[in-house]
Amino acid sequence: MMMNEERLRLSLAAHQLDAVVATSPENVTYLSGFWCLPQWIRRGPQAFAVFAPATATQPVQVIAPTSTLDLVGDQMVQGEIYRYGAFHVEADPRPLANQPEVLDDANQRHSVLRNRADHVTAVTALTAALNDHRLNKARIGLDETGLSLDDVTRLKSAFPDAVFEPANDLLRQVRAVKTEAEISHLARIAATTERSISAALDAAQIGMSEQEMARIFHGQTVNEDAMPVLGCIGFGERTALMNVQPSSRRLQQRDLIRFDVGGHYGQYRADIARIASVGEPSREVRTKFDALYKGVMRGIDMVRPGIQAGDLFDAIIDTVRQEGILHYQRNHVGHGIGLDGYDFPLIAPGSATVLEAGMVLCLETPYYEIGRFGLQVEDMLVVREDGAEVLSAMGSQLRVL
Amino acid sequence: MMMNEERLRLSLAAHQLDAVVATSPENVTYLSGFWCLPQWIRRGPQAFAVFAPATATQPVQVIAPTSTLDLVGDQMVQGEIYRYGAFHVEADPRPLANQPEVLDDANQRHSVLRNRADHVTAVTALTAALNDHRLNKARIGLDETGLSLDDVTRLKSAFPDAVFEPANDLLRQVRAVKTEAEISHLARIAATTERSISAALDAAQIGMSEQEMARIFHGQTVNEDAMPVLGCIGFGERTALMNVQPSSRRLQQRDLIRFDVGGHYGQYRADIARIASVGEPSREVRTKFDALYKGVMRGIDMVRPGIQAGDLFDAIIDTVRQEGILHYQRNHVGHGIGLDGYDFPLIAPGSATVLEAGMVLCLETPYYEIGRFGLQVEDMLVVREDGAEVLSAMGSQLRVL
Numbered sequence: 001m002m003m004n005e006e007r008l009r010l011s012l013a014a015h016q017l018d019a020v021v022a023t024s025p026e027n028v029t030y031l032s033g034f035w036c037l038p039q040w041i042r043r044g045p046q047a048f049a050v051f052a053p054a055t056a057t058q059p060v061q062v063i064a065p066t067s068t069l070d071l072v073g074d075q076m077v078q079g080e081i082y083r084y085g086a087f088h089v090e091a092d093p094r095p096l097a098n099q100p101e102v103l104d105d106a107n108q109r110h111s112v113l114r115n116r117a118d119h120v121t122a123v124t125a126l127t128a129a130l131n132d133h134r135l136n137k138a139r140i141g142l143d144e145t146g147l148s149l150d151d152v153t154r155l156k157s158a159f160p161d162a163v164f165e166p167a168n169d170l171l172r173q174v175r176a177v178k179t180e181a182e183i184s185h186l187a188r189i190a191a192t193t194e195r196s197i198s199a200a201l202d203a204a205q206i207g208m209s210e211q212e213m214a215r216i217f218h219g220q221t222v223n224e225d226a227m228p229v230l231g232c233i234g235f236g237e238r239t240a241l242m243n244v245q246p247s248s249r250r251l252q253q254r255d256l257i258r259f260d261v262g263g264h265y266g267q268y269r270a271d272i273a274r275i276a277s278v279g280e281p282s283r284e285v286r287t288k289f290d291a292l293y294k295g296v297m298r299g300i301d302m303v304r305p306g307i308q309a310g311d312l313f314d315a316i317i318d319t320v321r322q323e324g325i326l327h328y329q330r331n332h333v334g335h336g337i338g339l340d341g342y343d344f345p346l347i348a349p350g351s352a353t354v355l356e357a358g359m360v361l362c363l364e365t366p367y368y369e370i371g372r373f374g375l376q377v378e379d380m381l382v383v384r385e386d387g388a389e390v391l392s393a394m395g396s397q398l399r400v401l
Numbered sequence: 402m403m404m405n406e407e408r409l410r411l412s413l414a415a416h417q418l419d420a421v422v423a424t425s426p427e428n429v430t431y432l433s434g435f436w437c438l439p440q441w442i443r444r445g446p447q448a449f450a451v452f453a454p455a456t457a458t459q460p461v462q463v464i465a466p467t468s469t470l471d472l473v474g475d476q477m478v479q480g481e482i483y484r485y486g487a488f489h490v491e492a493d494p495r496p497l498a499n500q501p502e503v504l505d506d507a508n509q510r511h512s513v514l515r516n517r518a519d520h521v522t523a524v525t526a527l528t529a530a531l532n533d534h535r536l537n538k539a540r541i542g543l544d545e546t547g548l549s550l551d552d553v554t555r556l557k558s559a560f561p562d563a564v565f566e567p568a569n570d571l572l573r574q575v576r577a578v579k580t581e582a583e584i585s586h587l588a589r590i591a592a593t594t595e596r597s598i599s600a601a602l603d604a605a606q607i608g609m610s611e612q613e614m615a616r617i618f619h620g621q622t623v624n625e626d627a628m629p630v631l632g633c634i635g636f637g638e639r640t641a642l643m644n645v646q647p648s649s650r651r652l653q654q655r656d657l658i659r660f661d662v663g664g665h666y667g668q669y670r671a672d673i674a675r676i677a678s679v680g681e682p683s684r685e686v687r688t689k690f691d692a693l694y695k696g697v698m699r700g701i702d703m704v705r706p707g708i709q710a711g712d713l714f715d716a717i718i719d720t721v722r723q724e725g726i727l728h729y730q731r732n733h734v735g736h737g738i739g740l741d742g743y744d745f746p747l748i749a750p751g752s753a754t755v756l757e758a759g760m761v762l763c764l765e766t767p768y769y770e771i772g773r774f775g776l777q778v779e780d781m782l783v784v785r786e787d788g789a790e791v792l793s794a795m796g797s798q799l800r801v802l
C-alpha cells in the first residue's frame with residue numbers, strides 16, 4: 001500500500017466527509033494499491049476505490065472488472081472486492097483427486113475472488129459498496145474524473161439522501177505528500193531516467209538521429225524494468241521546441257542536445273531535463289545555461305517545510321534574471337510528481353501553498369528561443385525536514401561531449 | 402491525415418449533424434492529425450478538434466494548449482488553430498540583421514502560431530471556434546469523454562440555440578474502417594510486435610525470469626521506434642492469469658509461455674498473442690491449443706465484407722468446441738484495433754454489425770484454466786474485398802523451444 005492513510009483520514013475529517021470515492025487510475029491505485037491494466041492503458045474502462053474510515057471493518061472497497069480479478073489477486077490488493085461484468089475462466093476440469101492441493105497465491109486468490117457476486121456494471125457495483133457500508137446518508141467526496149455524466153446522474157439518484165462533494169482536488173492534496181514507499185519508487189525511476197540519459201549521451205556521435213538516440217534512452221529504461229512515457233529529445237534548433245519528439249534530424253558539430261524525459265516504475269513517474277553540447281557551447285549559451293542552473297540550485301537550497309511555493313518561485317526567477325537572463329519569465333518553475341507527471345503543488349507565482357516534508361518536486365527552469373535553442377534544468381527532490389534531498393543525483397550541469 | 406473523411410461526412414449527413422467535436426485523445430488525433438503530448442500521457446489536459454464540413458473554408462479546427470503549439474507546427478497539423486493558455490517562449494533576441502532569414506519549418510510554424518489570440522481556456526477556445534464557423538444554431542455531435550461536467554454545462558449554455566447530440570459512438574463507428582495510411586501504421590506495429598516476441602523467445606532460457614524476458618520484448622519494440630503499451634508475459638501456472646504482469650517467476654522445464662502484447666507506433670496499437678512451450682507440451686495442451694488455433698483460422702477464412710460479427714463469433718466458438726474444447730465459452734472472440742486497443746467492432750454473440758472492407762480486427766481465442774495454464778491465439782488482420790489480409794504474418798502456431 002502506497003497511500004498516506006493518516007493524511008487522507010485527516011483530510012476527510014477536515015472536510016467533514018464520511019468517505020471518498022476514487023475513479024481516476026491514479027486515485028484508484030493510490031487508495032487501494034490496485035493497478036487496473038485496462039483503466040491505465042485505455043480511456044473508458046472503469047475501476048473504483050472507496051475509502052470509508054469509520055463505517056467499515058475494511059476501510060477500502062475496490063470495484064474491479066471481473067476480467068481483471070487476476071491482477072487483484074496477483075497484486076495482493078487489500079480491501080473488500082466488488083466485481084462487475086462477465087469473463088469466462090475455467091476451473092480445473094480434472095477429477096478432484098488429480099488436482100493439486102495447493103495453488104500458487106495469485107491463482108488461488110483469483111479463484112476465490114471469482115465467487116463474489118457479479119454486479120454487472122461499475123456503477124451498480126459502486127452503489128452496492130456504498131450501501132453495504134451504510135453510506136446512503138453519508139457525506140461522500142466524489143472524484144468525478146473517471147465517471148460519465150450518466151454515471152454521476154445514476155449514482156446521485158441512487159443516493160438521494162447522501163451529499164456528494166467534488167473530491168479530485170482533495171485527493172490531489174493528499175497525494176502531494178508522499179510516503180516512504182512512494183519516495184522509494186520515485187527515487188528508483190529518477191535514477192533509471194538519469195542512467196538512460198547517460199547511456200544515450202555516452203553513445204552520441206555525429207550523424208546519429210534524434211530517433212536513434214531515443215532508442216538508446218528508452219532501451220535503458222526498459223532494461224531497468226521501467227516503462228517509457230516522456231521522451232522529448234531534440235538536437236540543435238529543435239531544442240527550441242518545448243515538446244520536441246525524436247525525428248530523423250541528425251547530430252551535427254556544435255549542436256545542443258536537450259532531454260526532457262522520464263519513464264515510470266510501478267506507475268511512479270520521473271521528469272528530468274538535461275542539456276549536452278557537442279563541443280564547447282557558445283559564450284551566450286553558457287551564460288544562459290548557468291543562469292538557469294543557478295536558478296534551480298537556488299531553489300534546492302531554499303526548499304524546506306514551511307516555505308511558500310510563491311516565494312520559491314520568486315527566488316528562482318530572480319536568480320535566473322540576476323545571473324544572466326534579464327527577461328526570464330515562466331508560469332511555473334516546478335511541480336509535484338508521483339502517480340501523475342504533474343502532482344500538486346505547482347511552484348507558481350503568488351502561490352500560498354506551503355511546502356511539507358514528504359512532497360516530491362521537480363524544480364525546473366526551461367528557456368526557449370524560437371529557431372535558436374532551448375535550455376532546461378530540471379531536477380527531482382524530496383522535501384525533508386532539514387531541506388531538499390535531491391533524487392536526480394548525477395548532477396544537472398551542462399555536459400560537453 | 403489519417404482520417405476517413407468520406408466516411409465521416411456520410412456519417413454526419415446520416416445523423417443530420419452540421420459538425421462534430423472531438424475531445425478524447427484518440428478522436429482529436431483522428432480528426433486533426435494532432436498528437437497532443439500532455440493529453441495522451443496524462444488525464445486532464447485538453448485539446449479538441451472540430452469537423453464542420455459545410456460551414457468552414459477549413460473543415461477542421463483544432464483547439465490546442467499554447468504550450469503544445471510546437472507540436473502543432475512540427476506535426477504540420479492542417480486546419481485552423483485556436484490556442485489557449487499562457488506559455489513563455491522568447492523570440493530571437495538578436496538585432497534583426499543578425500537573425501537568419503529562414504527558420505526551419507517547425508520553428509517557423511510555431512512562431513506564427515503564437516501570434517493567434519489567447520482564448521485562455523479550452524472551452525472558451527472551443528466556443529470561439531464554433532461561433533466563428535456560425536455553428537451557434539447548428540446540430541453538433543459532441544464527444545463528451547474529454548470534458549468535465551462543468552465544461553459541458555458551460556458549452557451548452559454558450560449555445561442555447563444549438564442542439565448537441567452524443568457523438569462518441571459515431572466517431573468510433575467512423576474510426577472502425579481504416580484508411581490505407583492507418584493500415585500501414587497498424588501493419589508496422591504488428592510486425593514490430595511479432596519481431597519483439599521472436600526476439601524474446603529466441604533469448605529464452607531456463608532460469609530467466611518473466612521480467613527478464615519482458616526487457617527483451619520491450620527492448621526490441623523501442624529499437625523499432627515504437628513504444629511499449631501492453632506486456633502480459635507469463636510462465637507456467639502464471640499463463641492462467643489473463644493480464645499476467647512480468648514477475649520474478651523463473652522459466653522451468655515444461656513451462657508454457659504466454660504473450661498477450663503490443664506496442665504502439667504513431668499511436669496505432671498492436672494486440673497479438675503467442676504461446677510457446679519449453680519442450681513438447683502435454684497431449685492435453687496440444688489438443689486444446691490446436692482447437693483454439695483452428696478457431697482463429699476458421700475466422701480468418703470466413704472474414705470478408707458483408708459477414709455479420711455475430712456469425713463470425715458463432716463459427717469461431719463452434720470450431721473450438723468441435724476441435725477439442727467442448728465447454729469453450731467467450732464473451733467475444735475479437736475486436737477492432739487502431740488508435741484504441743479496442744476499436745469497433747466487437748466480435749460478440751448476436752452482433753448484427755456487418756464487416757466492411759478496411760476494418761482491422763484482432764481475432765482471438767483465449768482460454769484459461771485457473772492454476773493450470775492459459776492458452777491464446779490472437780492475430781491481426783485487415784478485412785479486404787476478397788477476404789482477410791493477415792498483418793501478423795509470422796504465424797500463430799505454438800512454438801516449441
